[in-house]
Amino acid sequence: MHKGRVVFGAMDEVVFGRPASEVIIEQMDRLGASRAFLMVSGTLNRETSVIETIRAALGSRCVGTFDAMPPHTPRSAVIAAANQARAAKADLIVTVGGGSITDGAKAVQLCLANDVSTVDDIDRIRAVGGVSPPMKAPTVRQISAPTTIAGGEFTSIAGVTNERTKVKEMLRHPLAIPRVTILDPALGAHTPEWLWLSTGIRAVDHCVEGICSREAHPYADAQALKGLSLLAQALPRVKADGGDLEARMDCQIGTWLSTGPLASGVPMGASHGIGYVLGAEFGVPHGHTSCVMLPSVMRWNKSVNAERQALVSAAMGHPGEDAGDVLDDFIRGLGMPRSLREVKVGPEHFDRISQQAMATPWVPRNPRKIEGPAQVREILELAA
Numbered sequence: 001m002h003k004g005r006v007v008f009g010a011m012d013e014v015v016f017g018r019p020a021s022e023v024i025i026e027q028m029d030r031l032g033a034s035r036a037f038l039m040v041s042g043t044l045n046r047e048t049s050v051i052e053t054i055r056a057a058l059g060s061r062c063v064g065t066f067d068a069m070p071p072h073t074p075r076s077a078v079i080a081a082a083n084q085a086r087a088a089k090a091d092l093i094v095t096v097g098g099g100s101i102t103d104g105a106k107a108v109q110l111c112l113a114n115d116v117s118t119v120d121d122i123d124r125i126r127a128v129g130g131v132s133p134p135m136k137a138p139t140v141r142q143i144s145a146p147t148t149i150a151g152g153e154f155t156s157i158a159g160v161t162n163e164r165t166k167v168k169e170m171l172r173h174p175l176a177i178p179r180v181t182i183l184d185p186a187l188g189a190h191t192p193e194w195l196w197l198s199t200g201i202r203a204v205d206h207c208v209e210g211i212c213s214r215e216a217h218p219y220a221d222a223q224a225l226k227g228l229s230l231l232a233q234a235l236p237r238v239k240a241d242g243g244d245l246e247a248r249m250d251c252q253i254g255t256w257l258s259t260g261p262l263a264s265g266v267p268m269g270a271s272h273g274i275g276y277v278l279g280a281e282f283g284v285p286h287g288h289t290s291c292v293m294l295p296s297v298m299r300w301n302k303s304v305n306a307e308r309q310a311l312v313s314a315a316m317g318h319p320g321e322d323a324g325d326v327l328d329d330f331i332r333g334l335g336m337p338r339s340l341r342e343v344k345v346g347p348e349h350f351d352r353i354s355q356q357a358m359a360t361p362w363v364p365r366n367p368r369k370i371e372g373p374a375q376v377r378e379i380l381e382l383a384a
Contacts, residue, residue, distance in 0.1 A: 004217045006264040009156060009177045014256060016183035017249055020145040021057045023182045024094055027143050028061060031179065035063045037090035039081055039105045041097035041147060042067040048190050051096060064088040072161045072168065072279050072286075073103045075119045082111035085140070093142040095178075096187070099152040099199065099286055102144050106158035106176040109138035122160065127170040130361040137173065143180040147191050148199040149251050150286050151206055153181045154259035161280045168280035170361065183256065185248035193242060196251075197334045198287025200235045203255040204228060205290035208327070209269045210261025211315075212301065212308045214367045223260025225315045230254030232316040232330065239334055270370060270379055271297040273363035277356045284343045291336040292343055296382035297366075298324040304368040340383050350380045 015023045028036060036058055038051065045051040045067040055062050066081045085093065085108055095105045110116070110125050113136045125135050144153040152158075156177040159168045188196055207228035210220055231254035237247035262268060274297075275289030284292070302309055302324065309323035318326045328338065337343050345353075354373035357363045363370055370376060 002217055004265065006219055009263055010175050010179070011154070011177050011181065012179045014181050014183065016253065018184065020096065020182045020184040020187060021054045023184070024054060024143065024145070025057055027180050028058075028092065031092065033092035034061055035089055035091045036061050036094050037063055037085040037088055037092070038065040039069065039093060039095045039097070039101050039108070040065060040067050041101060044096060044147065044190060050187065050190065054094075054096065063090055069097070069101045069104045071100050071283065073100045073107065073159060074161045074163050075122050076163060078104050078107045078111065078122070078160055079117065079119055082108045083117060086112055086117075090140055093140060095142060095144045096147065098146065098148040098195070099150040102146060102152045102178070103158040103160065105142045105144070106156070107160050107171050109140055109142060109176055110135065110171055110173055112140050113138040125171055126160070127172055130170065132172050135173065137175050141175065141179045143182065144178040145182040145184055145187060147187045148195055149188075149255040150199040150202040151255045151259045153178055154256055155262055159276065166281045167356065168276045181256075183249070183252040185245045185252060188248045188252075189242065189245075193239065194336070195285070195287065197235060197239060198285060198291055198336055200231055200251055200255070200287070201294070201331055201334070201336060202287045202290045203258040204231050204327070205271050205294050206258035206262060206268070207231070208294060208298070208312050209271055210266045211311055212298070212305050212367055213261065213266050213269065213365075215266050215365075216261065216308065217264070217266065220261035220264045220266045221311075223257040225311065227254040227257030227260065228312065228315040230257070235334060267365040268362040269297060269301070269366040270357070270363050270376070273360035273366070274353065274357045274376065274379065276360045276362075277353050278343070278345060281353070281356065282343070282345050282349070284345065288337055288343055291331050291338060292340055292383055293379070295324045295328040295331070295338070296379055298327060299382060300379045301366065301368040340380065347381075347384060350377050353380060
């Protein structure tokens with residue numbers, strides 16, 4: 001008999017298929033917000049008219065713009081954004097950009113609520129062992145219009161990199177999740193192809209590790225299996241034609257569904273855990289970590305969850321085939337990297353990665369039990 005608990009998050013709405021500039025105004029009116037602080041992609045701000053269109057629509061209700069969030073959301077940039085938002089007396093944060101910006105805004109909400117104004121102050125609000133310290137709930141919330149498809153805009157977790165230790169740390173609070181997520185496929189047309197496709201594999205990774213978890217349950221399965229099917233069909237269509245907005249919309253909805261397991265209490269596994277280390281320590285982009293690690297993790301895990309892996313193959317349109325092989329072929333077909341060597345991570349680093357990965361929240365909950373760093377190294381060698 002299934003047993004479990006699903007906790008529904010504090011997101012109000014998901015609006016899809018409409019221009020972000022229109023929806024942002026509607027949502028500000030609905031929320032009674034009058035001082036929007038924009039956290040946006042620097043490329044979109046400098047090289048396209050997207051952000052200026054939003055600023056023009058907001059008029060005097062836009063009280064500032066921050067466009068300098070580097071990949072992997074370093075602490076220093078979070079503090080810079082938080083201090084700017086505090087000085088602007090923002091009552092809403094609006095993000096338009098990728099996962100690092102979305103996570104940055106989640107962290108900024110917590111910084112504003114808890115008087116965090118220096119890099120070291122973040123120690124007071126970071127989770128330790130996956131458990132958050134007592135803190136005040138954010139009152140300045142966010143709405144997010146993503147331009148990539150890793151799915152962070154549907155969770156209450158932020159990954160923030162400690163530049164001193166080169167460790168990605170978790171910040172979490174139930175109210176850190178955006179109040180509204182806006183899925184506007186036209187925004188993705190400005191995203192570099194490699195970034196869209198690789199973050200799409202990150203969403204695939206959410207689906208796959210959710211389906212294959214020891215703690216999977218039917219509510220999460222329903223979302224992850226449908227999300228995986230949409231992503232498996234839509235990502236190749238975007239690669240074939242970047243102007244196919246219907247395919248981009250399917251990718252965005254598939255990504256939304258991909259977060260169903262995590263949002264309903266199903267943990268991720270070793271692909272996500274090792275990916276945290278590859279990102280924070282070596283600067284490997286989020287999506288590329290999943291491209292490189294997921295098939296190898298599946299192969300290492302197969303002895304304990306072959307039946308669950310068969311669900312993955314079927315959802316991707318290849319019933320009866322080995323899921324690790326199906327994922328390998330799919331990722332290669334999108335032109336993404338498939339080895340640690342391709343992302344410039346060599347065997348000389350494997351021991352350090354293995355040690356750090358054991359301290360992440362996900363490696364200890366991998367479906368095939370990982371007892372220590374030696375087993376993480378086995379996975380790394382498969383991905384070498």
